[in-house]
Every structure is written in structure tokens, then in C-alpha cells.
Amino acid sequence: xxKDNNKQQKxxxxxxxxxxxxxxILGGYFLTKERTVxxxxxxxxxxxxxxxxxxxxxxxxxxxxxxxxxxxKLKELRYEYINTKSKLMHSSRQSKIAKSLTKKGIxxxxxxxxxxxxxxx
Numbered sequence: 001x002x003k004d005n006n007k008q009q010k011x012x013x014x015x016x017x018x019x020x021x022x023x024x025i026l027g028g029y030f031l032t033k034e035r036t037v038x039x040x041x042x043x044x045x046x047x048x049x050x051x052x053x054x055x056x057x058x059x060x061x062x063x064x065x066x067x068x069x070x071x072x073k074l075k076e077l078r079y080e081y082i083n084t085k086s087k088l089m090h091s092s093r094q095s096k097i098a099k100s101l102t103k104k105g106i107x108x109x110x111x112x113x114x115x116x117x118x119x120x121x
Contacts, residue, residue, distance in 0.1 A: 024030045031037070090096065098108045 101108070
């Protein structure tokens with residue numbers, strides 16, 4: 001029975017320690033202790049690091065969204081470029097140009113071009 005009493009006393013003591021610590025934190029009494037005041041600059045440093053870490057993660061997410069948006073625009077512009085290039089190649093074929101010019105009254109020449117030679121003096 002002696003062992004059971006010791007276990008119960010340890011549980012009660014550990015419960016009291018936790019309750020005292022919780023009361024100290026919630027009541028703000030731990031801030032008045034000299035040991036805590038001595039460590040305040042380090043705690044402020046840790047808080048500053050936490051704020052910088054959070055800010056950095058928001059900045060990274062913002063950049064990721066910007067990159068995804070830019071890649072989507074680039075993909076759309078690439079499709080538009082390919083489509084326009086295809087239309088230009090189709091409309092600049094000789095047969096297409098000949099058809100459009102015959103409508104305006106210009107006929108395609110059947111005589112091949114001749115070279116002009118200039119004599120140098």
C-alpha cells in the first residue's frame with residue numbers, strides 16, 4: 001500500500017505543478033520573475049523570426065500565383081501565335097495570292113524574268 005500512496009502523491013504533485021504553471025501563465029506572474037525578464041530579448045527575437053517566417057511564406061505563395069498566371073498567359077499567347085502563323089502561311093501561298101489578284105484584275109505573268117546585264121565602262 002505504501003507504493004500506491006507514493007504514486008497518488010506524485011500524481012497530485014504533478015497536477016499541482018501543472019495547475020500552478022497554468023495560473024502563472026494566465027495571470028501573467030511568470031513575466032515578473034527575474035529569470036523570465038532576463039530572457040525577454042531572446043523571446044522578442046524568436047517572435048521577430050516567426051513574423052519574418054510568416055511574411056516569407058506569404059511572399060512565396062504570392063510569387064507562385066504570379067508565376068502560374070504568367071505561364072497561363074504565355075501558353076495562350078503561344079497558341080495565338082501558332083494560329084496566326086498558320087493563317088499567314090495559308091494566305092501567302094502563291095495560289096491564294098493569284099486568286100486574290102485575279103479578282104482585282106491583275107494577272108500572273110507567264111513569261112519568266114530576264115536578267116539585265118549592265119556593262120561597266
